[in-house]
Amino acid sequence: MAAVPTSSPVVLELARGRVRVRITADPLRVVVERDGRPGAPLSITPWARDGTVHDRFVRVTEGVVAHERLEPEDELVGLGALPRAAGAAGGTLALRAASGRRGTLRVGLPADDVVVVELTVDGRDPEDPNGTTTPEDPPLRIGARWATASGTRLAGLGARHHPSVDHAGRRIQLGADRRYLGPGCSPAMAAAGGVPQGDYAPVPFLQSSDGWAAWLDTAGNGTRFDLDAGAASASVRSASGPLRLVLHVHPGPVQRLLAFQRATGRPALLPDWGYGFWKSRDVHEHQDQVEEDVRGCRWHDIPLDAVVLDSPWETQYNTWRPNPHQLPDFGGMLRRLREDGVRTVVWVTPWVNVDAVGGQTPPDPASIRLHARSAETYAEGARTGAYVRPPATEAADHLAAVRDALAGEEDALEDLPVAGAPYLAQWWMGRGSPIDFTGPGEAWWRTQAETTLALGVQGIKADDGEGYYLPETVRFADGTTGATRAWRWGDDYRRSMRRALERVHPGQGVLFGRSGWTGQQATGMLWAGDQASDFWSLRVLLAATISAAHSGISNWSHDVGGYLGDAGVARCSPELLVRWAQLGCFTPLMQAHARLEQEPWTYDHRTLDLFRGAALLHEMLVPYVLAAARSASRSGVPIVRPLAWLxxxxxxxxxxxxxxxxxxxxxxxxxxxxxxxxxxxxxxxxxxxxxxxxxxxxxxxxxxxxxxxxxxxxxxxxxxxxxxxxxxxxxxxxxxxxxxxxxxxxxxxxxxxxxxxxxxxxxxxxxxxxxxxxxxxxxxxxxxxxxxxx
Known part of the structure; x- marks a missing residue:
């Protein structure tokens, strides 16, 4: 298919409603204008760069240290417009890079005030109908850059754990943009930029005060927004697929957010107890402690809507089967709690373990013995094809590691073919295999969840699911890889759990998840992950709350008092517990959860009184919050609203x-x-x-x-x-x-x-x-x- 020659510098011109787009070939530019938009037109420059990735994952904190070595840009020029298909709402430009690579630039206007720019630079020659490729490999990174006006504010990108909600001047790799710099950070770590922590809930959606918003429609690791030097640059690693940049140029920030949500889903509406007060702790060593949490709230006049059984509560990670030594009367306990008006939520992650070395176990000997073995469901999952798979070149090694881990057990998978080998990796509660929700693993996993829910469990705390756990080379049943699906894995996981809840408790179950990305707002409640118990972390959490709202997240929660403790060794101070509870009071779901003893009744009377007051006020406001949640599910406007929207x-x-x-x-x-x-x-x-x-x-x-x-x-x-x-x-x-x-x-x-x-x-x-x-x-x-x- 030959390119259409042109004597004009403008080779494509598109218009819809109040938006006009002009595309020039050399220099390669996409110029977007909207009548009534403040500032100058957006002049977008596509680009490509070679390089190598040297990211490092710190498992103990789930932090990613991002690092790439990049070469100078591989200059792109247009060869000319390709003929449009009949009725096409856009156009395509053939490209050539200075390196000799070929590619395409597609621009469309699928709706009023929406412009889609799609860039491919992969060595394929679009003029060759046989798809012949040039010798060059694809570049490491492809992106688009445009100037930003002086003083432009840039917000969103998910739950950014950073003191600022204006990201102008920052360089952000989603999934790798969180560093702890509070009082528990050593001088040496501070000098290195801070302790890398889990960046749990990124969303590739950026809001601007200058009349535009940008969404990168991708799910790959390495997604970046570089927002310094008077420009905004959005890019992806080319292994994740084409760059698909969706620009919203609606007149206001709320209208731009609602357009984003029309494409990705409006916030979920939860039952009223999902907006109440929940009590949790890191480990309930025995069923007595679960009931102690409920009695503590009752004795001290603190309202309670749910108790969360966090890790561990199962026979092993993650079997969905209650540990009979830890919870000897699981069904009876659920029934008694429910009769007292208290729901039960159980914790899981999308991994099934072959061992729990490094994970948590209840302290009794029988539970320790249980966790010393592989999960009794692991082999069944492997035979079902329930797990993500390694690349074919590594399958034999992974299968050997699995068999070695199961050696001496009744089903050591000796007859499992190499082609069926599960991907085996270390995570923070041991070693296991992640669930593949694109194939038979989804129904296998969900059926187990439904069995547990049928016992009376009404909520799922869906921990984990972040894309940084999945290498680019792992394979999914639907043919995708970690390169293209890493951050969609969490969405697959949440949606599977949502289906289980709807089947067993239609309209009354609550999904409480940690991982984020595009579409998270549509599947349940998000909590902010692990925080240290200090005022620096509280301040950063508050900023994350506002950044999450800029990104469309409506159902939001956090661990009142902080989960990790002060420097990991001391519990939350009385003043901090009160101030954190006061923020929790004005958060859609108020949840108390910690590694250390932070039950409010273990503090002084004044602290207890103020905590109780915050919890009671939170409960009193549930009708107001629930009405706002219902509105969010219909319009998309989150419950928490940045002041800029007002x-x-x-x-x-x-x-x-x-x-x-x-x-x-x-x-x-x-x-x-x-x-x-x-x-x-x-x-x-x-x-x-x-x-x-x-x-x-x-x-x-x-x-x-x-x-x-x-x-x-x-x-x-x-x-x-x-x-x-x-x-x-x-x-x-x-x-x-x-x-x-x-x-x-x-x-x-x-x-x-x-x-x-x-x-x-x-x-x-x-x-x-x-x-x-x-x-x-x-x-x-x-x-x-x-x-x-x-």
Whole structure:
């Protein structure tokens, strides 16, 4: 197919709605203009670079140290436009690189205000119908770069654990962008950039204050956004497939996010208990400790909706079978908890072990013996073809390692053919094989989950699933490899668990996952992974909360008090536990979980009282949060809302890392500095009511930040004046949410301030409306709604 010659520098021109795209061949540029978009047109330069990868994975912290050695750019020029197929909504340009490589640049406008740029540089000659290749190998990395205006703010990219929510000036490799620099970091590690930690929930979606958003539609390791030197550059390793850059040029950040979610899924809507208060601990050594957690909450008047059985609770990783020595009356325990209004959530990861060396086991001898053997389901999974497979050249070695690990056991897989060898690797709870959810492994794994759920378990804590565990060379049943599917593995995993929950507990199960990427928001609740118990980590967690919201994540949680402890050896301080609980109060799901003893009743009376108050307020706000969650599932707007969304024209709000909108009407400014009894907050333009004083504050764009006192008993919270906030009365949630149907629950509707037009409306969780018109309340018929005005 010959390229179409052109005498004009513009070889392709496309238009749709208010967007116009021009493509030039030499220099190779894609120029995107939108009527009404601020700033200059986007002038996009495709590029390619050779190089080698030297990334290093630190298993003990699940951190990736990213490093590549890159050569100068392999300059790309256009050869001319290729003929369009009939009805094609775009065009294709044939390319040649300085190295002699060939490629294509495809540009399309699939929807209003959406531009797709797809780049392939792989040695194939698009003019040769026989697909003859040039001698050159594909480049290591292909990408696209465009200038950013001075002062442009850049946000999103998932749950970025970094002190800033404005990523301008940073270079970010997704899956490798997290370093701990808190007080537990040694000077030597600080000098090296900090302790690399698990970057659990990246999302390749970048928001800009300059009228555009960029999504890289890929799932490979090595995805990068380089945002320094006055430019934005988005790139992938060519082994992961073509660069597919989707640009959204809708007029506002919320519209751009909603367009992204139309393509990738809107946030999941969970049952009410998924937005309640959960209690967990690192290891329940025995069933008595599970019941002790419940009794502790009951005795100290802390509401409780679920208890989480974290690792370990099974006979081995990950059999889905309760350990009879650790949990001798598993079914009876589930039944008793459920009768008390408490659901049970169980922890799993998508690995099945041949050994648990380096993992956790309960301390009793019988449990230790169980974990010294391979999982009793491992061999069955291997025969089923349930595991990810190694490259063919390494299959014999992996099979030999598996047989060696199973030596002396009843089924040592002596007759398993080399072609069926599972991929065997070390992970942080031992050595095992990851589940392949693209083939028969999905049904095999899910069936085991459904058996456990049928016993009365109603939630799954789906740990792990991050793409950095999968080398490029591993193979999946559907023909894909780790190079193209690594970060989609977690999505496969979550969706399988979601199906299991829906089959056994339709509409009432909760998936609580850790891994992220494109589409995570559609499958359940995400928690922030492992945090140290110090104020530096709390501050960074708050920034991650806001970055996650910029990326479309709505159902969000974290371990109140931090999971890892202070420097790994001391538990959370009383002040930090209170401040963390105050952030947890205004998080969609509030969950207490830690390695060390951080039960609030093991602290002093004041700490216990303040923790209890935060948990009770969280429960009282469940109707408000659930209504926001229902709205998110329909519109896509997350429950947590960056301040920039409340006034996109106020440039300073794009960089605020420590305050956020919560649902449609609240603004929360947690305290995240040790010893602090006050702070300042830049309020978005509008009228706001201070919840602690009832005073109305009129904020105008450009006003200085508002100073606010915040003793330990107070979290600074404002309500948009004229808004109705719906809650439960305290006495209704004193023990938790229980099982009362939404139509029978009591509610309190509180009007804060006065509406501009003499009317206001708010929704109950099931969509019924509570209205206030000209001084009169109009609750829905037959509903128990108490009204109040502040």
């Amino acid at each position: 006034d996109p024209g106020d440039d300073r709000l794009w960089g605020v890392p420590d305050a956020f909108g919560y649902g449609p009407s609240l603004l929360v400014a947690p305290i995240v500095d040790e010893g602090s009894d006050g702070r300042t907050v830049p309020l978005p333009e509008g009228r706001w009511v201070e919840t602690w004083s009832g005073r109305e504050v009129v904020a105008r764009r450009g006003d200085p930040p508002v100073p606010v006192a915040a003793p330990l008993e107070r979290t600074p919270v404002w309500v948009r004046s004229g808004a109705i906030v719906v809650s439960h009365p305290l006495e209704h949630v004193a023990r938790g949410l229980g099982d009362v149907p939404a139509a029978e629950r009591p509610y309190v509707a509180t009007l804060w301030g006065r509406p501009d037009r003499g009317r206001a409306v708010a929704l109950l969780p099931d969509g019924a409306a509570v209205r206030w018109r000209d001084g009169r309340w109009e609750p829905p018929d037959g509903r128990d709604v108490t009204t109040a005005e502040r």
